[in-house]
Amino acid sequence: xxxxxxxxxxxxxxxxxxxxxxxxxxxxxxxxxxxxxxxxxxxxxxxxxxxxxxxxxxxxxxxxxxxxxxxxxxxxxxxxxxxxxxxxxxxxxxxxxxxxxxxxxxxxxxxxxxxxxxxxxxxxxxxxxxxxxxxxxxxxxxxxxxxxxxxxxxxxxxxxxxxxxxxxxxxxxxxxxxxxxxxxxxxxxxxxxxxxxxxxxxxxxxxxxxxxxxxxxxxxxxxxxxxxxxxxxxxxxxxxxxxxxxxxxxxxxxxxxxxxxxxxxxxxxxxxxxxxxxxxxxxxxxxxxxxxxxxxxxxxxxxxxxxxxxxxxx
Amino acid sequence: xxxxxxxxxxxxxxxxxxxxxxxxxxxxxxxxxxxxxxxxxxxxxxxxxxxxxxxxxxxxxxxxxxxxxxxxxxxxxxxxxxxxxxxxxxxxxxxxxxxxxxxxxxxxxxxxxxxxxxxxxxxxxxxxxxxxxxxxxxxxxxxxxxxxxxxxxxxxxxxxxxxxxxxxxxxxxxxxxxxxxxxxxxxxxxxxxxxxxxxxxxxxxxxxxxx
Numbered sequence: 001x002x003x004x005x006x007x008x009x010x011x012x013x014x015x016x017x018x019x020x021x022x023x024x025x026x027x028x029x030x031x032x033x034x035x036x037x038x039x040x041x042x043x044x045x046x047x048x049x050x051x052x053x054x055x056x057x058x059x060x061x062x063x064x065x066x067x068x069x070x071x072x073x074x075x076x077x078x079x080x081x082x083x084x085x086x087x088x089x090x091x092x093x094x095x096x097x098x099x100x101x102x103x104x105x106x107x108x109x110x111x112x113x114x115x116x117x118x119x120x121x122x123x124x125x126x127x128x129x130x131x132x133x134x135x136x137x138x139x140x141x142x143x144x145x146x147x148x149x150x151x152x153x154x155x156x157x158x159x160x161x162x163x164x165x166x167x168x169x170x171x172x173x174x175x176x177x178x179x180x181x182x183x184x185x186x187x188x189x190x191x192x193x194x195x196x197x198x199x200x201x202x203x204x205x206x207x208x209x210x211x212x213x214x215x216x217x218x219x220x221x222x223x224x225x226x227x228x229x230x231x232x233x234x235x236x237x238x239x240x241x242x243x244x245x246x247x248x249x250x251x252x253x254x255x256x257x258x259x260x261x262x263x264x265x266x267x268x269x270x271x272x273x274x275x276x277x278x279x280x281x282x283x284x285x286x287x288x289x290x291x292x293x294x295x296x297x298x299x300x301x302x303x304x305x306x307x308x309x310x311x312x313x314x
Numbered sequence: 315x316x317x318x319x320x321x322x323x324x325x326x327x328x329x330x331x332x333x334x335x336x337x338x339x340x341x342x343x344x345x346x347x348x349x350x351x352x353x354x355x356x357x358x359x360x361x362x363x364x365x366x367x368x369x370x371x372x373x374x375x376x377x378x379x380x381x382x383x384x385x386x387x388x389x390x391x392x393x394x395x396x397x398x399x400x401x402x403x404x405x406x407x408x409x410x411x412x413x414x415x416x417x418x419x420x421x422x423x424x425x426x427x428x429x430x431x432x433x434x435x436x437x438x439x440x441x442x443x444x445x446x447x448x449x450x451x452x453x454x455x456x457x458x459x460x461x462x463x464x465x466x467x468x469x470x471x472x473x474x475x476x477x478x479x480x481x482x483x484x485x486x487x488x489x490x491x492x493x494x495x496x497x498x499x500x501x502x503x504x505x506x507x508x509x510x511x512x513x514x515x516x517x518x519x520x521x522x523x524x525x
Contacts, residue, residue: 080484084335088470088486091523094441097476100483277520282486283337 012242013184016191017061024054056294060190064183068172069115071186075169076111081291082161083107085282089273089292090153095143102137103154106130110162114169122170126163131155160269161292164299167306174314177245185309188243192236193301196262200228217270225263232259245313254308258301265300269293319374321399326363334364334474334487339518343464343491344368348376348427351463353451355512356433357441357472360482362400364471365431368489375401378423379431382407403430417453424458434508441472442524444512447505455495455504462494465508467515473524490515 027050035043063074087100106126113122135151168189172182204224212220233255240251269292273281282290330336345352354365362379369377383404386396396402403423405416423430432454434447455463470487492515495508 080332081335084484085486087484089522092473094473094476094525097479097483101481104484276522284335 012239013187016184016187016239016243020057020061020191024050024057027053061187064186068182071172071183072111072115072169075165076107078291078295079111079162079165080104080107081284082165082295083157085284085290085292086157086161087154089276089278089281090157091149092153093143093146093150095141096138096150096154098141099134099137099150099154102133103130103158106158107162110166111169114166114173117173119170119173122166126155126158130158160299161295164303165295167302168298171306171309174310177313184243188239189302189305190298192232192239192258193262193297195235196228196232196259197266197297199231200224200259200263203227203231213267216274217267220263220267229256229259229263232262244309246309250308250312254305257308258305261300261304262297265297269296269299316375317398318401319371322363322367322374323371327367330360330364330367333482333484334360334471336364336368336487336489338368338489338491340491341368343493345429345462345464347373348429349424349458349461350429351424351451351454351458351461352429352431352466353434353463353508354431354466354468355444356435356438357468358438358475358477360471360475361433361438361468362431364468364487364489365466366400369429373429376427377401377429377431378403380405380420380433382437403428407436417450417457420454421457424454424461434505438472438477441476442469444509447509449501449505451508452501452504464494465492465511465515466490467492467512467518469516469519469521488519488521490518 031043031047031050034041035047059074064071083104087103092100110122110125113119113125134154135147138147138151168186171185171189174182174185176182200220201224204219204221204227207223207227208219208221210222211218212222212225236255236258237248237251240246240254241248244251246254269281273279280289281292284290352365354361362381366374366377366379378401381396381400381402381404383406386402387393387404396404403419405419406414407416420430420432432451434451435445436448436450437445439445451463455461467490468487469490470485473483474485474487475482492511495511499507
């Protein structure tokens, strides 16, 4: 029990936790009030979305509080779910069943490199070794029809759902600096990325008029993008020096590129879904679609934030 | 708690959560009590446990899949597993020639109020392809006119664990539940109607190529 009490966050981390809970509470009240005041409009999806946010934020915050091992397991499972969703969405060849098992095996291995803090392997395992292993395993069964498409889509899936997302986990292994440990780096990255999604969505709903990428994502507007980016910029600019080793000037830069990267990750996954012909990547999270729909922005922000931070401070 | 319920709570449900995960459409159309027949297309050994796992734990002891006696009861451990942990209704394939009623065990189960899972195609066949329906389900519908027949379309389980495969490959799967069948007339019309219902359910989704 005492151990658990010691894990209760202090300082900036505590404020962030309280802030997140506060924001969700406000959203819940707003959702309920809207449904009451405007009964002619349907707010079921909005309210399902907010309820799912509670669950996701709760599970996530609990995982990073409990221990490094729990956080890693949680993130590995998240990667696995996103990969499973991706592989269920794309066309695959029957002959590649065995190949898919190797692709799945990359998930525990990649997170093992994180766990044992083997940075060199972590950073090349999927870009180099899996890049070679996938076609090698594929020539063994010998079906050449659709070879390039299979090799390409499988590796792209690993890069997106495992390689990039495992960067969130590697933040936990970065040594403590200036009183900010890995957990607060993870919290910062995930909070900013998800906040940015919500901010762009909200600005878009309220003021959106001019479509920014009509062929890819018809709901995305310049108003949503710019309004969301400006809001997220303020959050990053003030939060980064608290939760990360980034200086004021560096936070200024991060405030620009993180929200933009989140947007680009989001629309890239949208483009893939459009290519395949589905609206949501799945249905596991009520109101949000699938896991891939929720982590799409993170697939771009996680590696960019990690390497920005690592280059400047570690 | 029965061994079957324990087995589902501790093994089947966690396993399916990791390996498959279901996108269930129209779950409210599933029968809430027996007797009822649930008929589905058949691609994988996982089909049976997947359908069973859609029912709440308290109903599980009443949910019983029809399975071929020659396959599932041939060896001791498999027979024990099939009887105690799955609760199959064994039927003898091609038993009609021998002068016995091949559907007697199913009728008895329905009369006892079971929710019976039935695969009209008879075997798993080619994964993710429909096969001709056998007439057993038609005869059951004649014999038990008051029992509702709920068609269910399954997708993806044949990709996860097709016939002949040993290791399952994780895939998200789809389960689309249809409205109970109304009277569909004579044998040919009935079987064609059932097939059309499953095809209509399949048409509700978009599925990636797999071949």
